[in-house]
Amino acid sequence: MDAARRKQPRNRRKMQSVTMSDVAELANVSPSTVSLFLRKPEAVSATASQAISRAIDKLNYVPNLMAGGLAAASSRAVSILVPSVRNAFFAETVSSMQAALKKQRLQLILGHTEYDEHEEEELVRMALSWAPAAIVLTGLSHSAATRRLLANVAIPVIEIWELGGPQIDTAIGFHHGQVGATVAEHLIQQGRRNLLFLGARMHQDRRAKQRCDGFLQAAGAAGVSAQVVKHPDTASAEIGSMLLAEALRLHPETDGIACSNDHIALGALFACERLKVAVPDRLAVVGFGDLSFSSACNPPLTTVRPSGDLIGREAARLIEAHLHGEKSDGPHTIDTRFTLQHRRSS
Amino acid sequence: MDAARRKQPRNRRKMQSVTMSDVAELANVSPSTVSLFLRKPEAVSATASQAISRAIDKLNYVPNLMAGGLAAASSRAVSILVPSVRNAFFAETVSSMQAALKKQRLQLILGHTEYDEHEEEELVRMALSWAPAAIVLTGLSHSAATRRLLANVAIPVIEIWELGGPQIDTAIGFHHGQVGATVAEHLIQQGRRNLLFLGARMHQDRRAKQRCDGFLQAAGAAGVSAQVVKHPDTASAEIGSMLLAEALRLHPETDGIACSNDHIALGALFACERLKVAVPDRLAVVGFGDLSFSSACNPPLTTVRPSGDLIGREAARLIEAHLHGEKSDGPHTIDTRFTLQHRRSS
DNA sequence: TGGGGCAATCATAGCGCTACGATTTATGTG
DNA sequence: CACATAAATCGTAGCGCTATGATTGCCCCA
Numbered sequence: 001m002d003a004a005r006r007k008q009p010r011n012r013r014k015m016q017s018v019t020m021s022d023v024a025e026l027a028n029v030s031p032s033t034v035s036l037f038l039r040k041p042e043a044v045s046a047t048a049s050q051a052i053s054r055a056i057d058k059l060n061y062v063p064n065l066m067a068g069g070l071a072a073a074s075s076r077a078v079s080i081l082v083p084s085v086r087n088a089f090f091a092e093t094v095s096s097m098q099a100a101l102k103k104q105r106l107q108l109i110l111g112h113t114e115y116d117e118h119e120e121e122e123l124v125r126m127a128l129s130w131a132p133a134a135i136v137l138t139g140l141s142h143s144a145a146t147r148r149l150l151a152n153v154a155i156p157v158i159e160i161w162e163l164g165g166p167q168i169d170t171a172i173g174f175h176h177g178q179v180g181a182t183v184a185e186h187l188i189q190q191g192r193r194n195l196l197f198l199g200a201r202m203h204q205d206r207r208a209k210q211r212c213d214g215f216l217q218a219a220g221a222a223g224v225s226a227q228v229v230k231h232p233d234t235a236s237a238e239i240g241s242m243l244l245a246e247a248l249r250l251h252p253e254t255d256g257i258a259c260s261n262d263h264i265a266l267g268a269l270f271a272c273e274r275l276k277v278a279v280p281d282r283l284a285v286v287g288f289g290d291l292s293f294s295s296a297c298n299p300p301l302t303t304v305r306p307s308g309d310l311i312g313r314e315a316a317r318l319i320e321a322h323l324h325g326e327k328s329d330g331p332h333t334i335d336t337r338f339t340l341q342h343r344r345s346s
Numbered sequence: 347m348d349a350a351r352r353k354q355p356r357n358r359r360k361m362q363s364v365t366m367s368d369v370a371e372l373a374n375v376s377p378s379t380v381s382l383f384l385r386k387p388e389a390v391s392a393t394a395s396q397a398i399s400r401a402i403d404k405l406n407y408v409p410n411l412m413a414g415g416l417a418a419a420s421s422r423a424v425s426i427l428v429p430s431v432r433n434a435f436f437a438e439t440v441s442s443m444q445a446a447l448k449k450q451r452l453q454l455i456l457g458h459t460e461y462d463e464h465e466e467e468e469l470v471r472m473a474l475s476w477a478p479a480a481i482v483l484t485g486l487s488h489s490a491a492t493r494r495l496l497a498n499v500a501i502p503v504i505e506i507w508e509l510g511g512p513q514i515d516t517a518i519g520f521h522h523g524q525v526g527a528t529v530a531e532h533l534i535q536q537g538r539r540n541l542l543f544l545g546a547r548m549h550q551d552r553r554a555k556q557r558c559d560g561f562l563q564a565a566g567a568a569g570v571s572a573q574v575v576k577h578p579d580t581a582s583a584e585i586g587s588m589l590l591a592e593a594l595r596l597h598p599e600t601d602g603i604a605c606s607n608d609h610i611a612l613g614a615l616f617a618c619e620r621l622k623v624a625v626p627d628r629l630a631v632v633g634f635g636d637l638s639f640s641s642a643c644n645p646p647l648t649t650v651r652p653s654g655d656l657i658g659r660e661a662a663r664l665i666e667a668h669l670h671g672e673k674s675d676g677p678h679t680i681d682t683r684f685t686l687q688h689r690r691s692s
Numbered sequence: 693t694g695g696g697g698c699a700a701t702c703a704t705a706g707c708g709c710t711a712c713g714a715t716t717t718a719t720g721t722g
Numbered sequence: 723c724a725c726a727t728a729a730a731t732c733g734t735a736g737c738g739c740t741a742t743g744a745t746t747g748c749c750c751c752a
Contacts, residue, residue, distance in 0.1 A: 019708060030732045035710060045730060060495075065475045066415040067708035070737045075412060077455070086441050091431045098458055107472060109423070110456045112444055126453060129411045130423075149406075237642035267642050273619075274644060293639070296583035296613050298620060365738060376702045381740060391700060413738035416707045694752090702745070710737085718729070 018059045027055040038063060069131060074155070076104075078319060079127035080136040081111040081120055083205075088291055090138065092308035093160060093315075097136070100316030104323065106133060115204040117143040124149050134158065134319040140165035141206055156322045160311050162207055163335060170332040172314050176207045179304050179338055180214025183258045183286050186302070188222050190346055192256030192284055195219050195226040198243045198268060199260040200235035208235075208260040211288060215258050227251050235260060240267020245275065255283055256346070262287035262294050265301055269345065273298070284346035299344035307336035364405045372401040384409060415477060420501070422450075424665060425473035426482040427457040427466055429551075434637055436484065438654035439506060439661075443482070446662030450669065452479060461550040463489040470495050480504065480665040486511035487552055502668045506657050508553055509681060516678040518660050522553045525650050526560025528686055529604045529632050532648070534568050536692055538602030538630055541565050541572040544589045544614060545606040546581035554581075554606040557634060561604050573597050581606060586613020591621070601629055602692070608633035608640050611647055615691065619644070630692035645690035653682035 024031040029048055037044045037052045044052070055061070069075035078101055082090035098108045109130060111123040121143045127135055128149060134156040140163075142150075150157050150168055157169040164175050180197075187195055197216065202209045212228060219226035229247040231239050240263060247254060259265035265287030272279050279285055279299055287294060290305035314334050370377040375394055383390045383398045390398070401407070415421035424447055428436035444454045455476060457469035467489045473481055474495060480502040483492075486509075496503050496514050503515040510521050526543075533541055543562065548555045558574060565572035575593040577585050586609060593600060605611035611633030618625050625631055625645055633640060636651035660680050 021708085031709080032711090032732055032734095033730085036731080039710080043730080048730080062471060062475050062495075064416070064477065064708050066412045066421060066477060067737090068710065069412040070410070070416050070739085071708080071710035073710090073737065084441055085431050085437045086434070088432070088434070091437050094456070095430055095432050095458060098456065105472065107476070108456050110440070110444065110454050112441060125408060126451065129408050130453070131410065131412060149408075237639040241642055263638060266639055270642055270644050292609060293583040293612055296587055296616055298616050367738085377739080378702055378704095378741095379700085382701085385740080389700080394700080410738050413707090414740070416709085417738080417740035419707065419740090696750090696752105698747105698749085700745100700747085702743105704742090704744100705740105706742105707740085708737105710735105712734090712736105713732105714734100715732070716730080718727100720727075721725090722723105 018061045020061070020063065022059055023052065023055045023061050026059060027051040073131065074133055075131050077107050077109050077130050077132045078134045078136065079109045079111065079130065079132045081113055081123050081127070082138045083115045084112050085110065089161070089289060089306065089308050093312040095312070096309045097312030097316050100313050101319065104316075104320055106319070106323075113138070115201075117141065117146070121146045121149070128153065133323060136160060136315055137168075138162075139206060140167055140171065142168075156319055158315050158318060160315060161308075162210075163333060164210075167331060167333070170318060170334070172311050172318075172334040172336060174306065174336055174338050175214075176210035177214030177217070179288060179306075180211040180216070180258070181218035182338075182340055183211075183288075183304060184215045184218035184222070184224075184226070186340060186342070187256035187258065187284055187286065187346065188219070188224055190256070190280075190284055193224055194251070194253045195224055195256045195258070196247050196251055196254045197226065197228045197230075197258050197260070198240065198247060198264050199228060199230040200233060200239050200243070200264055202230055202260065203232060205260075211258075211260060227254070235263045237263050237267035237270060240264035241271040241274075242267075244268040244271040248275070248277070257283060257285050259285065259287045262289040262291040262301060262303055265303065265345075266291075266293060266297060269297055269299075269301065280344065280346050286346050290341055294341075295343065302343045302346040303341050304338050305341050306338045310336045364407045366407070366409065368405055369398065369401045369407050372405060373397040419477065420479055421477050423453050423455050423476050423478045424480045424482065425455045425457065425476065425478045427459055427469050427473065428484045429461045430458050431456065435507070435635060435652065435654050439658040441658070442655045443658030443662050446659050447665065450662075450666055452665070452669075459484070461547075463487065463492070467492045467495070474499065479669060482506060482661055483514075484508075485552060486513055486517065488514075502665055504661050504664060506661060507654075508556075509679060510556075513677060513679070516664060516680070518657050518664075518680040518682060520652065520682055520684050521560075522556035523560030523563070525634060525652075525684055526557040526562070526604070527564035528684075529557075529634075529650060530561045530564035530568070530570075530572070532686060532688070533602035533604065533630055533632065533692065534565070534570055536602070536626075536630055539570055540597070540599045541570055541602045541604070542593055542597055542600045543572065543574045543576075543604050543606070544586065544593060544610050545574060545576040546585050546589075546610055547579060548576055548606065549578060551606075557604075557606060573600070581609040583609050583613035583616060586610035587617040587620075588613075590614040590617040594621070594623070603629060603631050605631065605633045608635040608637040608647065608649055611649065611691075612637075612639060612643060615643055615645075615647065626690065626692050632692050636687055640687075641689065648689045648692040649687050650684050651687050652684045656682045 024034045113120040136158045159171045161173045163173045197212045287303035290303045294301040367377050370380045459466040482504045505517045507519045509519045543558045633649035636649045640647040
């Protein structure tokens with residue numbers, strides 16, 4: 001192990017066809033300048049800029065973000081973890097967020113937790129291994145390990161779609177309890193005195209549960225009776241129909257119904273039609289979500305319109321601000337509110 | 347620039363708290379062994395494995411995928427580009443694909459093209475800069491530049507949700523023309539002789555257009571009259587209602603309607619109810635998509651169920667196979683089919 | 693006793709880029 | 723015109739990991 005300096009032959013490597021050095025060479029500048037141009041074009045002279053962009057075009061250069069991210073110790077990826085993108089609410093947020101982030105050339109890495117904290121924990125771990133520029137979680141409820149993983153990261157941690165609990169860093173959303181209360185008050189104001197909440201999957205969907213609780217509480221506060229009928233599966237119109245039939249069987253005096261979301265409400269309306277229950281004369285129905293069909297059904301559905309779109313945009317704005325060096329002054333809460341869409345079903 | 351060897355002081359760097367070397371040190375092995383353990387656990391002895399996993403746990407080590415990807419010249423990311431995840435069809439595929447890929451510890455990077463080829467091109471460029479393990483596009487129609495970008499990549503390029511055109515590499519989906527034909531044949535078999543297609547956004551949504559074309563062609567082949575009424579905006583129940591009213595005004599003799607998707611069909615059913623048009627007696631309605639409400643509405647909607655879920659799973663399977671070194675024997679086509687769900691609306 | 697064959701482990705050379713500091717060139721200013 | 727100052731550019735040392743080939747230790751059989 002002394003003399004005879006070990007001469008490693010020269011191991012080949014796979015590689016990228018065109019690198020930044022190739023661009024630099026063609027543009028007659030140093031690689032540093034190309035890198036600078038790509039990151040802060042305004043810091044490079046007009047002549048150099050022109051030569052570089054010409055070279056990039058000619059060579060069809062695609063930067064390697066992994067090399068860049070490794071060197072810069074942070075990537076241009078944003079991780080977002082939602083229960084499921086099949087759920088229109090989260091799809092909307094994901095979509096609006098991605099649209100806003102694209103302007104910053106940030107990419108979205110998507111994960112589905114399926115309402116499972118353990119799954120979420122694993123996804124957070126995977127997400128962190130990308131050294132993302134920010135990480136977005138749904139809701140305020142996470143496993144202890146998840147909290148520990150996120151406690152000391154230097155990037156923004158944003159919790160969306162829920163407000164009113166202990167938050168890790170920034171939370172963007174609204175109070176689901178308030179939604180329930182608003183609906184109860186609306187129904188009471190419409191003269192309803194026998195209220196009922198139709199809920200699906202409330203053992204997993206904390207936010208649906210919160211809406212239900214807010215509803216019951218507000219009804220109680222107003223001295224109005226309120227019942228709950230629920231189903232363990234994912235919300236769908238089919239389940240909404242079943243639940244409505246069951247509700248009227250168990251509580252025939254019911255005259256005002258709040259649904260955990262518009263799928264349930266739609267199913268309830270279908271069932272009312274089949275059972276010849278007049279809406280809203282005999283029974284008022286209110287949903288949550290203002291989905292695409294809600295304004296079109298018979299009768300048009302009174303519902304609460306959340307701000308899924310705004311949540312995504314605000315999250316993107318925050319990430320952008322952080323990227324531009326604006327220090328966040330401690331934990332932050334953004335209430336994006338919701339609005340009651342009063343239509344003819346109530 | 348001769349003597350006085352430039353002595354660069356020693357520039358500090360941001361860094362990751364726990365690296366693979368830390369794990370190696372604690373486990374009393376070399377970093378190579380840790381790396382090997384992480385990639386091929388079966389190649390490491392039981393004792394070493396145990397020591398390493400203990401060290402990983404103790405240090406809470408999170409591997410840096412960017413460093414890994416850079417060294418290996420390929421990342422554990424899969425890029426998927428869909429028109430929009432707000433569209434339930436694509437949401438389903440994205441969701442099932444992500445679930446399948448998670449087992450391989452592959453992450454999904456999501457992009458929305460909004461039915462714009464130029465947007466898609468830009469997203470492909472961004473996607474490639476991650477050196478993904480595979481790239482998934484929606485449809486077979488892409489800009490020339492996109493094709494050029496993807497022509498020589500060494501990774502699987504998978505086009506989903508469309509079959510029957512020139513494909514870049516592998517295509518997974520079904521023939522939308524066949525969907526239209528199947529619906530037309532079904533309506534004709536049900537005794538309908540005055541057919542009509544209700545379409546939304548067909549100038550952008552090539553696949554809706556293909557369904558329409560297949561419908562018209564099959565009707566023509568059977569010697570049955572067929573009309574089209576369309577709207578430029580995104581499909582929704584509201585537009586479905588409008589289109590149905592317009593259709594009955596322009597073509598009052600119509601007795602069988604195919605809709606570009608279930609949102610339109612739902613709106614059509616709502617309109618029929620309001621206009622007291624009996625479904626299916628006076629008018630048969632068929633949709634596309636088998637969305638969550640389609641089995642619950644009044645009457646339950648006859649519709650075509652595509653295989654969005656299967657498309658995602660098949661794509662994931664292909665990517666997995668490629669990752670495990672199975673060479674693809676040239677361009678490949680997987681027809682995931684569709685099924686007609688005959689319900690009471692026809 | 694001497695290796696041949698194998699399994700397990702290791703040392704090393706980058707992957708392509710960014711950040712830092714240094715250097716060079718342009719621009720004032722008294 | 724000297725000198726400070728700003729603007730533009732460059733050289734270099736890693737970022738944390740993987741792939742390659744080399745090395746070590748061990749068993750087995752002639």
